[in-house]
Amino acid sequence: MPRNGERTLLDPISLSSERAEPQPSLALIDAIAIIIGVVIGAGIFETPSLVAANTGSPTSLLFTWLIGGAVSIIGALCYSELATTYPHVGGNYYYLKRAFGNNTAFLFAWARMTVIQTGSIVLLAFVFGDYATQLASLGTFSPSIYAALAIALLTALNIIGLQLGKQTQNWLTAAKVLGLILVILVGLFFSPPASGNIPDPPSTGNWGLAMLFVLLSYGGWNEAAYISAEIRDGRRNILRSLLWSIGIITAIYLLINLACVRGLGFAGMAQSTAVAADLLRRPFGEVGAKLISLLIAISTLGAINATIFTGARTNFALGQDFSLFRFLGRWQPRPSAPTPAFLLQGTIALALVLLGTITRKGFEAMVDYTAPVFWFFFLLSGISLLVLRHREPDRVRPFQVPLYPFIPLLFCAVCGYLLYSSVAYTGLGAIAGIAMVGLGIPLLLWNRRRPEL
Numbered sequence: 001m002p003r004n005g006e007r008t009l010l011d012p013i014s015l016s017s018e019r020a021e022p023q024p025s026l027a028l029i030d031a032i033a034i035i036i037g038v039v040i041g042a043g044i045f046e047t048p049s050l051v052a053a054n055t056g057s058p059t060s061l062l063f064t065w066l067i068g069g070a071v072s073i074i075g076a077l078c079y080s081e082l083a084t085t086y087p088h089v090g091g092n093y094y095y096l097k098r099a100f101g102n103n104t105a106f107l108f109a110w111a112r113m114t115v116i117q118t119g120s121i122v123l124l125a126f127v128f129g130d131y132a133t134q135l136a137s138l139g140t141f142s143p144s145i146y147a148a149l150a151i152a153l154l155t156a157l158n159i160i161g162l163q164l165g166k167q168t169q170n171w172l173t174a175a176k177v178l179g180l181i182l183v184i185l186v187g188l189f190f191s192p193p194a195s196g197n198i199p200d201p202p203s204t205g206n207w208g209l210a211m212l213f214v215l216l217s218y219g220g221w222n223e224a225a226y227i228s229a230e231i232r233d234g235r236r237n238i239l240r241s242l243l244w245s246i247g248i249i250t251a252i253y254l255l256i257n258l259a260c261v262r263g264l265g266f267a268g269m270a271q272s273t274a275v276a277a278d279l280l281r282r283p284f285g286e287v288g289a290k291l292i293s294l295l296i297a298i299s300t301l302g303a304i305n306a307t308i309f310t311g312a313r314t315n316f317a318l319g320q321d322f323s324l325f326r327f328l329g330r331w332q333p334r335p336s337a338p339t340p341a342f343l344l345q346g347t348i349a350l351a352l353v354l355l356g357t358i359t360r361k362g363f364e365a366m367v368d369y370t371a372p373v374f375w376f377f378f379l380l381s382g383i384s385l386l387v388l389r390h391r392e393p394d395r396v397r398p399f400q401v402p403l404y405p406f407i408p409l410l411f412c413a414v415c416g417y418l419l420y421s422s423v424a425y426t427g428l429g430a431i432a433g434i435a436m437v438g439l440g441i442p443l444l445l446w447n448r449r450r451p452e453l
Contacts (some may be wrong), residue, residue, distance in 0.1 A: 026230045028237045028244075035245035037173065039072075039220040042127045042300040044253060045179065045276050046363050047213040048260050052270040054210035058261045062254060064207065068214035069250030074411050075378075076221045076242045077401050078385050084238070084398040085388070092222075092381055099384035099391075103444060108380075109318045110440035111373050114348055115433045117311035119370035121304060121345070122352040123216075125150050126362040128300040134277045134293035144357040148350055154305045155346035158312065159339050172302030179295040180252065183276050187259020191283045194265030208421030212371050215418065217253065221246065222378075238399050308345065315341035324443060359428055368429030371422035373437050379415035382408055 026034070055061045088094040093112075097105035128150050129143030138145045221242075231237045260269045263279045272278045276296060280288035316338035319328025328341045356365040385401070385408050401407045423430055 025232070027232055028241055031231050031237065031241035032245045032248070035221065035241060036249060039218060039245070039249050040176070040180070040252065041217075041220065042124055042176065042296065042303045043219070044217045044256060045183075045274075045296050045300075046127045046130065047217045048257050049269055049272045049275045050213045050364065051210045051257075052260075052266060054206060054213070058266050060207075061257060061261070061266070064210050064214050065253050065257060066250065068211065068218050069246055069253075071211075071215060071411075071414050072218040072221050072246050072249075073242060074407055074414070075382075076246065077239070078382055078408050078411050079222050080238050080242065080399050081397060081401045082381070082385055082388075085395060092377065095381055095384045095388075096377070099387040100380070104380065106322060106444050107437065107440050108377050109322075110443065111377060111437045113311075113315050113318060113345070114436045114440075115373045116370055116377075117307065117315075118345060118348045118352060119366050119433070121151060121307050121311065121349045122147065122356065123363060123366035123370070124300055124304045124307060125349070125353065126356060126366060128297055128304065129362070130274050131277065131293040131296045131300070134274055135290055135297065141357060143362050144353055147356075147362070148353045150301060150304055151308075151346060151349045151353065154301070154308050155342055155349075158305070158308055159342050172299050175295045176299035176302075179276065179292055179299060180256065182292055182295070183279060184252075184255045184259045186283060186288075187263040187279050188255070191259075191263035191279060193262055194268055206421075206425055208417070209425045211418060212367060212422055212426075216367060216371075218246075218249065222381075239402075308342070311345050312338050312341040315345060324446060355429065355432060361427075361429075365427075365429040368422075368426035369433040371426060371433075372419060372430050373433050375415050375419040375422055376437075379412055379419055382412040382415055386412075 051064060052061050055064055082095050083091075086094060086098065093105055093108055096108050125147035126143055129146035132146040133142040231241060260272075260275050260279060263282060264272060264275065268278070269275060274293065276292045277289040280292045284291075315325075315328050319325045319330070319341065328338070328344065330338070330340050352366065352369065355369065356362040359365040361368075386405060388395070389404070423434075
């Protein structure tokens with residue numbers, strides 16, 4: 001009997017999850033398509049200008065995106081070993097719990113609920129707000145108003161059970177792909193080259209901060225690596241699928257940045273608040289700007305909805321594992337939804353919209369808020385690979401990181417550098433994110449003293 005109300009690794013759910021191994025049913029092309037679909041999100045329509053503002057030249061800009069692709073491959077290799085060795089629906093939560101125990105797992109779950117997942121929702125909501133403002137401005141705080149409305153509306157729809165259907169999600173994905181193609185084609189072939197008469201903004205950024213924005217755009221491969229246990233001929237195709245998918249994503253991101261540099265100029269790109277809209281505005285006027293803004297806004301709504309949907313379910317799991325959050329583990333039968341988890345998540349997200357509004361940065365404030373916490377737990381996940389290799393040397397590992405331990409150590413070093421950068425070069429948002437995780441420590445101690453209900 002757990003003394004603190006937490007489930008142990010010996011409970012029936014954990015044992016059944018561990019025994020139920022995924023079956024290899026995905027072909028190489030399936031794996032590539034899934035990884036690309038997971039990684040390429042709405043953030044790529046926002047981050048190019050922020051990366052440009054923190055790099056000194058087009059060459060440095062493109063080099064930063066190339067490095068981002070390389071870092072993603074290194075990290076994906078590490079996660080592939082963890083995912084195939086320990087196939088479990090808990091993902092990071094399970095790896096950290098197995099390597100470091102319940103306390104670390106609790107803090108990760110708390111951070112995911114209050115910082116990582118909710119910050120991601122708000123981050124996407126500000127992308128929606130920036131491009132919805134291109135369609136119809138609501139005044140000085142227009143992006144924040146649109147962001148709050150999107151979160152409130154989609155949370156309400158999820159609570160009452162009106163999920164976006166599969167076909168709707170497919171159309172939203174198609175809108176995102178069409179937007180990417182339009183940006184690339186217009187910037188490279190239809191937009192007149194930038195005149196270059198826009199003065200370069202004063203360089204106030206740095207490469208570490210630029211890498212935070214780049215790797216945000218590459219984010220998602222850690223989720224995609226969880227399918228590695230289901231890839232046919234895994235020993236050969238895991239590495240091939242990762243190299244192909246991240247290679248394709250890197251090429252797409254380079255083309256987008258080339259298109260923006262050619263169409264807006266490096267300085268114009270760095271000063272833009274909606275690069276895709278500004279790019280299409282040059283050759284096609286307001287009609288072009290509104291068209292691309294509409295496509296991006298629609299596709300971003302799909303991404304927000306999916307993040308709200310999955311975030312509430314991880315919070316529901318937290319409520320089942322820890323007695324302090326038992327109220328989150330209630331499932332409303334009609335409609336079938338974890339209503340308390342949705343309500344708490346929506347409340348936190350709306351508070352974060354206010355934080356982004358106060359700092360007058362919006363999207364950037366959410367990157368500040370989530371980055372230190374995200375990279376801290378990413379670092380712990382990399383260390384967990386080393387710990388579990390040492391602790392369980394006889395464990396069957398369908399896929400092993402090549403050049404061990406060099407690759408995991410390199411991944412940990414990168415995570416450590418980005419953790420440092422996310423603390424040293426960010427602002428109020430980073431302090432708020434770290435403080436929020438810190439609040440989890442007294443809650444953890446309180447939870448340990450509570451009797452199991």
